Amino acid sequence: MDEMESGIVKxxxxxxxxxxxxxxxxxxxxxxxxxxxAFDQDVxxxxxxxxxxxxxxGQAPAGxxxxxxxxxxxxxxxxxxxxxxxxxxxxAERGLSxxxxxxxxxxxxxxxxxRLMGEMDVVVTA
Amino acid sequence: xxxxxxVNKSPFERSNLESCLGHAQPGDAVLLLEDAVVGVLAGxxxxxxxxxxxxxxxxxxxxxxxxxxxxxxxxxxAGITVVDYGGFVDLTVTAKAVNAWL
Amino acid sequence: xxxxxxxxxxxxxxxxxxxxxxxxxxxLAKGHEIFRVFFYYDGVTNASSLGQPPSDDRxxxxxxxxxxxxxxxxxxxxxxxxxxxxxxxxNLAPGFRISGLGQLIxxxxxxxxxxxxxx
Numbered sequence: 202m203d204e205m206e207s208g209i210v211k212x213x214x215x216x217x218x219x220x221x222x223x224x225x226x227x228x229x230x231x232x233x234x235x236x237x238x239a240f241d242q243d244v245x246x247x248x249x250x251x252x253x254x255x256x257x258x259g260q261a262p263a264g265x266x267x268x269x270x271x272x273x274x275x276x277x278x279x280x281x282x283x284x285x286x287x288x289x290x291x292x293a294e295r296g297l298s299x300x301x302x303x304x305x306x307x308x309x310x311x312x313x314x315x316r317l318m319g320e321m322d323v324v325v326t327a
Numbered sequence: 328x329x330x331x332x333x334v335n336k337s338p339f340e341r342s343n344l345e346s347c348l349g350h351a352q353p354g355d356a357v358l359l360l361e362d363a364v365v366g367v368l369a370g371x372x373x374x375x376x377x378x379x380x381x382x383x384x385x386x387x388x389x390x391x392x393x394x395x396x397x398x399x400x401x402x403x404x405a406g407i408t409v410v411d412y413g414g415f416v417d418l419t420v421t422a423k424a425v426n427a428w429l
Numbered sequence: 430x431x432x433x434x435x436x437x438x439x440x441x442x443x444x445x446x447x448x449x450x451x452x453x454x455x456x457l458a459k460g461h462e463i464f465r466v467f468f469y470y471d472g473v474t475n476a477s478s479l480g481q482p483p484s485d486d487r488x489x490x491x492x493x494x495x496x497x498x499x500x501x502x503x504x505x506x507x508x509x510x511x512x513x514x515x516x517x518x519x520n521l522a523p524g525f526r527i528s529g530l531g532q533l534i535x536x537x538x539x540x541x542x543x544x545x546x547x548x
Contacts, residue, residue: 209538216426218346226437229470232509236530240538250346315350319330323537324426325435326545333544335448361444391451412455419542420430420461427545429437 211322213237214245217252219327221271222262227255228270230327235273238280245321246277248306249288249314253295256287258303274304288314328423329354335361335429338373347428348376353383356418358410360389364396367403374404381406389415431464432456433540435533437547439474440489441482446475449546450492457500464540465503466493467533468525470547473511476504476525494524505532 215234221227237244248256260271277283285306292298292308299308309317318324332351338344344363351357357380359367366373367388380386386407393400393409400409410418419425434453438445453463468475475490482488497504504525506516511527521527537543 207538211538213534213537218429225470229510233469233530233533237534239531240534242534242538249350250342311349315352318350318426319352319355321330321424321426323543324330324424324545325533325537325543326427326429326547327437335444361448412451413459415452416432416456416459416461419432419456419544422542425542425544427547429545429547 210241210243212243212245212320213323213325214247214318214321216247216249216318216324216326217255218250220251220254221260222265222267226327227252228268230325231270231273233325233327234277234282235280238282243284244282245284245286245317246282247286247288247314247318249291249311251291251295253287253291253297256285256302256304256306257297258301260303271303277304286314286317329356329421331355331418331422331425332357333425333427334359334363335427337362338366343428344373347426348380348384351384354385356385356387356422358387358389358415358418359407360392360415364388364392364398367393367407368398369402369404377404378406387414387418430542431462431540433464433536433543434466435536435543435545435547436466436468436472436475437470437545439471440480442471443548445546445548446472446489446493447487449544450489450496452544452546453496453502457496457502463500463502465505465532465536467536468504468506469510469530469533471514472547473506473514473516476506476511476516476522478520478522490522494522497524507533
């Protein structure tokens with residue numbers, strides 16, 4: 202595919218603000234993220250507000266009859282997607298901490314999240 | 328260059344506007360559209376918060392969404408600019424990127 | 430300027446597709462180019478040929494088709510999201526095409542701006 206060799210590298214951010222399972226957004230945005238890896242872009246994933254729950258350890262949605270896609274987050278490293286940012290205030294407001302996360306991520310303040318968002322060329326929100 | 332933030336949820340129901348205002352950088356533009364326009368009335372409880380935000384951010388509201396909901400532009404908090412879809416396009420072109428607070 | 434548009438919601442539950450359409454029309458009127466409109470999540474159902482809204486309401490699918498016809502706008506439906514929801518070649522409205530998610534990432538790279546409409 203020609204577009205993969207366009208030579209343009211943009212800062213992409215996929216913003217996750219919704220919890221998993223209640224809606225499809227968290228699942229299908231991951232599919233976008235995985236595809237983006239093929240385009241050699243500078244990909245960032247941001248988890249803030251209820252989106253921090255997407256990275257919660259121990260998700261077991263078998264009882265509600267939906268697919269458990271959370272292990273996919275552990276596979277991102279294999280696609281060279283390693284820039285995961287989680288907002289500290291969002292974790293704290295929800296009674297969560299870094300230990301609750303199923304993958305390593307950089308915990309940053311709301312102020313830093315705002316600055317990081319401002320550096321992006323393309324922001325995709327699920 | 329600045330970012331254009333779009334907010335389309337009623338601030339009385341969801342935290343999208345709150346979160347947007349908590350992350351937008353000084354000089355950024357914010358456009359309230361769809362159901363978010365219900366929050367911009369000068370007589371509403373968010374008027375003070377929006378007037379404060381307008382000190383550092385360029386706040387806009389989409390006129391056709393106001394009209395659709397029976398809100399007169401004269402009722403909008405001072406400091407918020409009413410734009411049409413063409414104005415939305417101009418804000419997009421002027422910004423470096425568009426961040427939709429869905 | 431080249432603009433890319435992402436539509437995340439279906440045609441009638443949510444205003445997203447209408448807003449995206451009005452935005453696209455306004456952009457074209459100002460002389461901008463719509464590089465691509467990409468339909469994802471339930472947004473793929475905008476491309477169903479089977480919808481028959483009442484005649485006194487707007488027809489969202491036809492609005493998009495007309496825009497594609499008049500301005501050669503590239504309307505792309507995500508294949509995976511479409512399969513999940515039953516939007517396939519056999520019920521795809523004319524003017525839309527089915528392709529992969531790479532088309533969205535390409536729009537992000539090639540267009541000067543990507544604007545998302547959703548819930």
